[in-house]
Amino acid sequence: xxxxxxxxxxxxxxxxxxxxxxxxxxxxxxxxxxxxxxxxxxxxxxxxxxxxxxxxxxxxxxxxxxxxxxxxxxxxxxxxxxxxxxxxxxxxxxxxxxxxxxxxxxxxxxxxxxxxxxxxxxxxx
Amino acid sequence: xxxxxxxxxxxxxxxxxxxxxxxxxxxxxxxxxxxxxxxxxxxxxxxxxxxxxxxxxxxxxxxxxxxxxxxxxxxxxxxxxxxxxxxxxxxxxxxxxxxxxxxxxxxxxxxxxxxxxxxxxxxxx
DNA sequence: AGTCTTAGTATACAAAAGTATAGTAGTTAT
DNA sequence: ATAACTACTATACTTTTGTATACTAAGACT
Numbered sequence: 018x019x020x021x022x023x024x025x026x027x028x029x030x031x032x033x034x035x036x037x038x039x040x041x042x043x044x045x046x047x048x049x050x051x052x053x054x055x056x057x058x059x060x061x062x063x064x065x066x067x068x069x070x071x072x073x074x075x076x077x078x079x080x081x082x083x084x085x086x087x088x089x090x091x092x093x094x095x096x097x098x099x100x101x102x103x104x105x106x107x108x109x110x111x112x113x114x115x116x117x118x119x120x121x122x123x124x125x126x127x128x129x130x131x132x133x134x135x136x137x138x139x140x141x142x
Numbered sequence: 143x144x145x146x147x148x149x150x151x152x153x154x155x156x157x158x159x160x161x162x163x164x165x166x167x168x169x170x171x172x173x174x175x176x177x178x179x180x181x182x183x184x185x186x187x188x189x190x191x192x193x194x195x196x197x198x199x200x201x202x203x204x205x206x207x208x209x210x211x212x213x214x215x216x217x218x219x220x221x222x223x224x225x226x227x228x229x230x231x232x233x234x235x236x237x238x239x240x241x242x243x244x245x246x247x248x249x250x251x252x253x254x255x256x257x258x259x260x261x262x263x264x265x266x267x
Numbered sequence: 268a269g270t271c272t273t274a275g276t277a278t279a280c281a282a283a284a285g286t287a288t289a290g291t292a293g294t295t296a297t
Numbered sequence: 298a299t300a301a302c303t304a305c306t307a308t309a310c311t312t313t314t315g316t317a318t319a320c321t322a323a324g325a326c327t
Binding site: 076078 | 285286287288293294
């Protein structure tokens with residue numbers, strides 16, 4: 018597949034297709050904000066309950082957790098599963114799309130680590 | 143190098159090292175907000191002047207452009223070069239780190255496009 | 268002297284994101 | 298009857314992010 022890097026290399030970025038821009042802003046929306054990545058990290062373990070997320074993620078309030086989970090669900094990133102027991106059991110889990118975001122996270126960590134190394138180096142030049 | 147995906151696969155994410163988290167938030171800080179990616183996209187063409195950025199990036203105000211460029215400069219992502227001519231010429235350009243962010247952008251576009259395809263599919267199931 | 272250009276800054280405001288704290292509904296346990 | 302647990306919601310507030318509009322400084326141009 019043709020990548021963004023390819024487009025840049027050929028100095029064609031001005032014609033960067035709209036579906037690329039859409040895909041990019043989609044991804045940004047999914048990971049952006051203070052709590053999205055911590056939530057995703059917690060869900061990568063498997064199915065988790067509201068209460069456990071509240072405990073695992075330091076300092077998040079129920080309001081923010083509820084809001085973010087709703088957004089992630091609407092965006093098809095997270096599934097909310099209700100088990101009709103008593104007491105009611107509700108579990109959150111990542112969809113397949115949700116699981117695949119690790120590729121993006123890897124690329125981000127990769128860049129971030131190289132970038133840190135380079136900014137330290139350049140301070141001593 | 144050990145990736146985030148590796149950590150998840152081995153169910154070890156709880157011990158996810160701090161430098162990974164730092165690298166990840168660094169990257170997120172660089173690309174998030176409304177204007178960062180449009181500015182980066184414009185700078186990928188080469189050296190650009192303030193005025194040209196104002197024209198290339200639709201609807202950005204000089205205040206926001208100035209603010210974002212300063213942040214990107216502080217983060218070692220962009221370089222500001224002053225040519226002592228008359229009239230003064232100032233050019234902005236990406237550092238090497240800045241250029242390499244295309245890898246992250248590629249991963250994001252990739253995920254975004256697959257995710258879009260999957261959410262459309264799942265609507266008809 | 269007045270206008271143009273470049274590269275911004277200043278001030279005030281609106282909107283979005285996040286925080287703090289308390290409360291609710293439906294059980295279950297004592 | 299009262300207390301506890303789960304999964305939230307409500308209200309009010311603060312902080313951050315972004316917008317609108319106008320202005321400045323320094324030289325060049327006429």
